[in-house]
Amino acid sequence: MSQKNERILSYLLKSIKYPGKQQITSCLSRRDTSVKKYASFKHEEKDLTAFLIFSTLAILGALLTVTARNPIYSVLFLAMTFLQISGLYALLQAEFIAIVQIAVYAGAIMVLFLFVVMFLDVKEIATEKNFHPIAPVCLILALVLLGEFLVFIFYKPSREGGLSETVTAVGQIYGTAENIGRTLFSQYLLPFEVASILLLMAIVGAVVLAKR
Amino acid sequence: MMNPYIPVLILALFSALIAGGLLLLTSILGPKRLTKAKLEPFESGVQPLQTSVVRIPVKFYIVAILFILFDIEIIFLFPWATVFRELGVFGFVEMIIFLLMLVAGLVYAWKKGALEWE
Numbered sequence: 248m249s250q251k252n253e254r255i256l257s258y259l260l261k262s263i264k265y266p267g268k269q270q271i272t273s274c275l276s277r278r279d280t281s282v283k284k285y286a287s288f289k290h291e292e293k294d295l296t297a298f299l300i301f302s303t304l305a306i307l308g309a310l311l312t313v314t315a316r317n318p319i320y321s322v323l324f325l326a327m328t329f330l331q332i333s334g335l336y337a338l339l340q341a342e343f344i345a346i347v348q349i350a351v352y353a354g355a356i357m358v359l360f361l362f363v364v365m366f367l368d369v370k371e372i373a374t375e376k377n378f379h380p381i382a383p384v385c386l387i388l389a390l391v392l393l394g395e396f397l398v399f400i401f402y403k404p405s406r407e408g409g410l411s412e413t414v415t416a417v418g419q420i421y422g423t424a425e426n427i428g429r430t431l432f433s434q435y436l437l438p439f440e441v442a443s444i445l446l447l448m449a450i451v452g453a454v455v456l457a458k459r
Numbered sequence: 460m461m462n463p464y465i466p467v468l469i470l471a472l473f474s475a476l477i478a479g480g481l482l483l484l485t486s487i488l489g490p491k492r493l494t495k496a497k498l499e500p501f502e503s504g505v506q507p508l509q510t511s512v513v514r515i516p517v518k519f520y521i522v523a524i525l526f527i528l529f530d531i532e533i534i535f536l537f538p539w540a541t542v543f544r545e546l547g548v549f550g551f552v553e554m555i556i557f558l559l560m561l562v563a564g565l566v567y568a569w570k571k572g573a574l575e576w577e
Contacts, residue, residue: 343537343538347534351527355523355526355527359523359524359527362520365515366515366517366520425538428538428539428542431535432542432546432549432550432553436553439553440553443558443561446564447560447561447563450525450528450564450565450567450568451564453521454568454571454573457524458572458573
């Protein structure tokens, strides 16, 4: 957990008179104790089996998404991939994110994708056999992403506080809705409020673009 | 200690069983006497006019995108609701600010007629 952020936050709270101070500090301490309480929980071996099942099916779904002839099938395979990724989140003890993955991605985003497919002239795409001219660009982007993953896996930081610092495991109970709520309303309060502005912009943008 | 995901697994198995089982049963038990009229897509007794693959109007898109945005709003409400008592008035006020932003978006979409189907 980032002690640095909390130090900065407590400094800020000391320097300014803020009505929510009491709540923020009490929330942070409560979250810490609940994390410590479950930190002794042990990883189980069967997690590996579950990981292999979920990741294999996710990759299979992704491959079927790009190879399916019918775009509607592609969308359905993408939904399958999203469901498997939700299982991976659950394995990482990110329970809330796992549910969000199903509700938002496999639910709402898939509906949007289906509509997008239905805007296009599906018949043409379904009979097209050759690669799309943009395929080389996609390949380059995929290779860049692969390179980034490889760096992330094999990079050994020379000093303390390097890349490995960011991937240390958080507490086992960290990903529940309660802890997300506590963190959201203490450490990440400003980003949370900024997110509402982002959503507002998205609403206005969608209305402006579609109502022309 | 029982794995907390066992109920989820049971639910998934049941839904797969019911969905797959019904399809299997109808294909096994249902009589198959196919005629030309039976194989035609059913369109309320009217002769089919075109293929089912048509381009749909862009109005669906705006409904879908508004649905996603308010879906995300609900997602933010959920972790807040679980710690509502802990956060007290402070959390309530913060959430009201968050919601007011999105209500402004809803009012804008409403005023612009994005919710009308005409």
